[in-house]
Each structure stands twice: as C-alpha cells, then as structure tokens.
Amino acid sequence: MDQLTDLKAILHSHRANLYYLEHCRVMQKDGRVLYLTEATKQNLYYNIPIANTTVILLGTGTSITQAAMRMLAQAGVLVGFCGGGGTPLLMATEIEWMTPQSEYRPTQYLQGWLSFWFDEKERFAAGVHIQQARIEYLQMVWSKDRDLKNEGFCLEDSDLQSALIRYQDRLGAATKHADLLLTEAELTKSLYKYIVNTIDFGDFKRQRESTDKANVFLNHGNYLAYGLAATTLWVLGIPHGFAVMHGKTRRGALVFDIADLIKDAIVLPWAFICAKENATEQEFRQQCLLAFTQHKSLEYMFDQVKELALLGEPEEDVVL
Structure with missing residues (x-):
C-alpha cells in the first residue's frame, strides 16, 4: 500500500483528533508533520498523527510550511486559519478553509x-x-x-x-x-x-x-x-x-x-x-x-x- 493510501486508511467519520494550535510553527520533518513551540531554553517538537486527524485550526501566531501542507493534503486533513481560541465570530474574523485538491474525490x-x-x-x-x-x-x-x-x-x-x-x-x-x-x-x-x-x-x-x-x-x-x-x-x-x-x-x-x-x-x-x-x-x-x-x-x-x-x-x- 503506497503512502497516499496509507494516509487515507481511516475514514474521517472515525478519526479521533481535531487540533487547535497557536503560537507555533507547523512543519514536515523526517516524513512526519510536527508543530514547533519555542520555550525559554529549547524548542519543543510535537508530532501530529495526520492519518487520524480530521481538522487542524491555526490560531494566533502560527505559520505552516509548504511541505507540511502537502502531507496534510495527502492525508485529507482540513486546515483552517482562525482567531484566538478557535472561535472566529468572537474574534471578529472569518475562518478560511484550505481543502486538498484532487480530481478523484467521489461525487x-x-x-x-x-x-x-x-x-x-x-x-x-x-x-x-x-x-x-x-x-x-x-x-x-x-x-x-x-x-x-x-x-x-x-x-x-x-x-x-x-x-x-x-x-x-x-x-x-x-x-x-x-x-x-x-x-x-x-x-x-x-x-x-x-x-x-x-x-x-x-x-x-x-x-x-x-x-x-x-x-x-x-x-x-x-x-x-x-x-x-x-x-x-x-x-x-x-x-x-x-x-x-x-x-x-x-x-x-x-x-x-x-x-x-x-x-x-x-x-x-x-x-x-x-x-x-x-x-x-x-x-x-x-x-x-x-x-x-x-x-x-x-x-x-x-x-x-x-x-x-x-x-x-x-x-x-x-x-x-
């Protein structure tokens, strides 16, 4: 089974994770999607299990790399930018969804x-x-x-x-x-x-x-x-x-x-x-x-x- 099929093995209705992130950088490293936070003395990396993730919301002070977006798109993860707290209306912002592009999505x-x-x-x-x-x-x-x-x-x-x-x-x-x-x-x-x-x-x-x-x-x-x-x-x-x-x-x-x-x-x-x-x-x-x-x-x-x-x-x- 190739990588793309592996990433889509879990149906979205059965995926366990929804992430809200703030003040961090999302990136791809060694074939995984990670988010990096800056601590006082060291940078801390946390893994995101993208095959079991439905949504990632990027709040205040976040950025994401092109390589990470490519992997998230392959896994069919919905990515959104939002206001602080993950509540766009209260922050007077509108969420922007970025959807993976595929000509083979079922109709x-x-x-x-x-x-x-x-x-x-x-x-x-x-x-x-x-x-x-x-x-x-x-x-x-x-x-x-x-x-x-x-x-x-x-x-x-x-x-x-x-x-x-x-x-x-x-x-x-x-x-x-x-x-x-x-x-x-x-x-x-x-x-x-x-x-x-x-x-x-x-x-x-x-x-x-x-x-x-x-x-x-x-x-x-x-x-x-x-x-x-x-x-x-x-x-x-x-x-x-x-x-x-x-x-x-x-x-x-x-x-x-x-x-x-x-x-x-x-x-x-x-x-x-x-x-x-x-x-x-x-x-x-x-x-x-x-x-x-x-x-x-x-x-x-x-x-x-x-x-x-x-x-x-x-x-x-x-x-x-």
Missing part, C-alpha cells in the same frame, strides 16, 4: 444531495428528517451520559417529555420551512428552561452579544459544532450553500442545519454547567470535545448526511 453524495434539493417538497422533508434526528440524538446522549445524569438530567422528567412530545407533534403538522424554524425556536426555549431549572442556574436570557459566561460558552460551543458540520460536508463533497432549512441565501446555511443534530444534546447542557462552575473557555472547549468524542458526534453527522444524500440507494465502496 456520489453531492449528486445524491442535488437529486432532491431542487424539489421544494423533498427539501422540506430533508429538513424535517434532520430535526427528528436531532431529538433522537439528544435522547440517546442524555439517556447514557453519566455526567449529565449526575447533574440531574433525566429523560423521564415530565416537563422535558412534554416539550419533546409537543415538538414531535408540531414537526408532524409543519407544512413549510417557516414552521420548522418556529418549532425549532420553541424547542430551544423549552430546553433552556429545563436546563436552567435542573442545575439551578438562575436567571438567563439568550443574547449572542452578551459577555456573561453562559452566552459566551453557547457561542463558543456552537462554533465547535459548526466545525464538525463543515468537516462532514467538506469530506462528502457537499457545498455549504445547499441548505434544507436555514435558507437558500446564506452561503454556510447547510453547516447550521447539520450542526443542529448535536448542539442541543451536548453544547446546551455543558455551556450552562461550565458557566455555573465558573470554568474557563479552555475547560469548556475540552469538555465539549470530550463529549463529541464519547458520543460519536462526527460519526452521527456523517451517517445522517449520507442517509439523506443516498435516499435509499446502496452506498458505493468509496474511500473518503
């Missing part, structure tokens, strides 16, 4: 997505599917996450059950995209109320520009989910503009659609828990990434997007 999922996207009814049905999968993932995560159970989260809670049943009923009765957006907003409001009451958080009002920890963590966690969603779509070759729910006029709208699959289950509870515990942004980010890994968030996104794209067609044997 199966793009063609499958476009086969239904231009039909209004089928596009609406895809939006409903994503919203239903969102609740299924929340129920799966909250039913088995011991840390959340220790915080008092319980799927059998009557208020939570009422909110989920009401959401399912309204999904079934929805007839247009505006109905989905309204139903989504009502569910999110109900989840906020449930979480705040469960952990005895106190007063809370969702304001994206606010600087209180709960709002900051929600913004930060949402962008982590957007990163996973963007990675899923990039690997499958589906442009981010082909949204099924959040509008056809926003270039990254499909990223928001796919991120919905995991935000409620993971980002929402941990934003409030970490805010209550006065955690740092780094501690919150590490908790989110740990939960993403434990509950296979990226793999779940891949499965849902592939299911929609294939629409019942058999999956071909392609290496992503």
Whole structure:
C-alpha cells in the first residue's frame, strides 16, 4: 500500500483528533508533520498523527510550511486559519478553509444531495428528517451520559417529555420551512428552561452579544459544532450553500442545519454547567470535545448526511 493510501486508511467519520494550535510553527520533518513551540531554553517538537486527524485550526501566531501542507493534503486533513481560541465570530474574523485538491474525490453524495434539493417538497422533508434526528440524538446522549445524569438530567422528567412530545407533534403538522424554524425556536426555549431549572442556574436570557459566561460558552460551543458540520460536508463533497432549512441565501446555511443534530444534546447542557462552575473557555472547549468524542458526534453527522444524500440507494465502496 503506497503512502497516499496509507494516509487515507481511516475514514474521517472515525478519526479521533481535531487540533487547535497557536503560537507555533507547523512543519514536515523526517516524513512526519510536527508543530514547533519555542520555550525559554529549547524548542519543543510535537508530532501530529495526520492519518487520524480530521481538522487542524491555526490560531494566533502560527505559520505552516509548504511541505507540511502537502502531507496534510495527502492525508485529507482540513486546515483552517482562525482567531484566538478557535472561535472566529468572537474574534471578529472569518475562518478560511484550505481543502486538498484532487480530481478523484467521489461525487456520489453531492449528486445524491442535488437529486432532491431542487424539489421544494423533498427539501422540506430533508429538513424535517434532520430535526427528528436531532431529538433522537439528544435522547440517546442524555439517556447514557453519566455526567449529565449526575447533574440531574433525566429523560423521564415530565416537563422535558412534554416539550419533546409537543415538538414531535408540531414537526408532524409543519407544512413549510417557516414552521420548522418556529418549532425549532420553541424547542430551544423549552430546553433552556429545563436546563436552567435542573442545575439551578438562575436567571438567563439568550443574547449572542452578551459577555456573561453562559452566552459566551453557547457561542463558543456552537462554533465547535459548526466545525464538525463543515468537516462532514467538506469530506462528502457537499457545498455549504445547499441548505434544507436555514435558507437558500446564506452561503454556510447547510453547516447550521447539520450542526443542529448535536448542539442541543451536548453544547446546551455543558455551556450552562461550565458557566455555573465558573470554568474557563479552555475547560469548556475540552469538555465539549470530550463529549463529541464519547458520543460519536462526527460519526452521527456523517451517517445522517449520507442517509439523506443516498435516499435509499446502496452506498458505493468509496474511500473518503
């Protein structure tokens, strides 16, 4: 097996690592990709296992060599430049993704997505599917996450059950995209109320520009989910503009659609828990990434997007 095939042996949906780096230099050395940090008395090199890495985010004070980019491209690693902390919006910068160039990337999922996207009814049905999968993932995560159970989260809670049943009923009765957006907003409001009451958080009002920890963590966690969603779509070759729910006029709208699959289950509870515990942004980010890994968030996104794209067609044997 040649080097290129070796590097792509692990599917992106099963890769374990996402890196955020700052104040370092990424380079190729002895056939490996390393990042170099400058310590007081010596330079320190750290290996990046690129065959098991999905995304590398380069933050403040970073640089990368052409040789390193070549190896990352061969391994199919998504490379992005971002603001400090890995949260572009809070740093007032826009992330720039650099995608490996290959004429042999599969088009199966793009063609499958476009086969239904231009039909209004089928596009609406895809939006409903994503919203239903969102609740299924929340129920799966909250039913088995011991840390959340220790915080008092319980799927059998009557208020939570009422909110989920009401959401399912309204999904079934929805007839247009505006109905989905309204139903989504009502569910999110109900989840906020449930979480705040469960952990005895106190007063809370969702304001994206606010600087209180709960709002900051929600913004930060949402962008982590957007990163996973963007990675899923990039690997499958589906442009981010082909949204099924959040509008056809926003270039990254499909990223928001796919991120919905995991935000409620993971980002929402941990934003409030970490805010209550006065955690740092780094501690919150590490908790989110740990939960993403434990509950296979990226793999779940891949499965849902592939299911929609294939629409019942058999999956071909392609290496992503």
